[in-house]
Amino acid sequence: QVQLKESGPGLVQPSRTLSLTCTVSGFSLTSYGVSWVRQPPGKGLEWIAAIWSGGSTDYNSALKSRLSISRDTSKSQVLLKMNSLQTEDTAMYFCARSIPALYWGQGVMVTVSS
Amino acid sequence: DIVMTQSPSSLAVSAGETVTINCKSSQSLLYSGNQKNYLAWYQQKPGQSPKLLIYWASTRQSGVPDRFIGSGSGTDFTLTISSVQAEDLAIYYCQQYYDTPYTFGAGTKLELK
Numbered sequence: 001q002v003q004l005k006e007s008g009p010g011l012v013q014p015s016r017t018l019s020l021t022c023t024v025s026g027f028s029l030t031s032y033g034v035s036w037v038r039q040p041p042g043k044g045l046e047w048i049a050a051i052w053s054g055g056s057t058d059y060n061s062a063l064k065s066r067l068s069i070s071r072d073t074s075k076s077q078v079l080l081k082m083n084s085l086q087t088e089d090t091a092m093y094f095c096a097r098s099i100p101a102l103y104w105g106q107g108v109m110v111t112v113s114s
Numbered sequence: 115d116i117v118m119t120q121s122p123s124s125l126a127v128s129a130g131e132t133v134t135i136n137c138k139s140s141q142s143l144l145y146s147g148n149q150k151n152y153l154a155w156y157q158q159k160p161g162q163s164p165k166l167l168i169y170w171a172s173t174r175q176s177g178v179p180d181r182f183i184g185s186g187s188g189t190d191f192t193l194t195i196s197s198v199q200a201e202d203l204a205i206y207y208c209q210q211y212y213d214t215p216y217t218f219g220a221g222t223k224l225e226l227k
Contacts (some may be wrong), residue, residue: 037164099154099211104164105165107163
């Protein structure tokens with residue numbers, strides 16, 4: 001069955017770089033795109049970035065300068081890097097298959113704090 | 115960026131009532147090439163990932179109860195939940211996927227009266 005699982009550090013210091021991994025199973029990254037969506041505590045959803053089946057990428061324009069999304073198809077992984085972290089980047093980070101997203105990971109909580 | 119405006123932000127209901135959630139986009143989500151509206155609705159319960167309810171503005175995802183109805187076109191969309199059940203208490207989000215960034219509405223919290 002289709003599964004997505006996020007992994008990454010729970011705590012990151014301000015100004016550092018966040019690296020998150022989404023490991024998928026049950027489908028191929030060359031057949032479906034994967035998006036990252038985040039949700040600050042008690043707040044709404046924000047689409048961050050996507051990598052499509054052909055390898056092209058799209059980014060949230062407000063975050064684009066700090067983001068990089070890539071994939072390793074041999075490992076069925078999508079990687080998200082966000083630099084210059086601030087406290088307002090504290091959020092639950094989800095990966096999801098395609099948009100609209102039927103399949104989501106459980107999310108990984110990232111706290112930006114010194 | 116396309117701005118998605120949802121209303122109301124919260125709604126207190128009794129079981130069995132019919133509720134309507136509105137979502138307005140800052141530009142049309144109707145693509146003339148296929149006459150489809152690029153609008154989805156999600157339900158999110160506390161501690162859970164979002165669940166896709168509706169896509170193409172009115173197509174119900176398989177397994178979603180038929181009391182969930184999506185409607186609208188262009189810039190104005192509605193999610194109607196008829197005969198609300200206790201299990202429907204959640205936050206509902208609309209999302210446009212017409213153009214990146216794929217923006218969400220701020221959410222509508224459905225609470226028990």
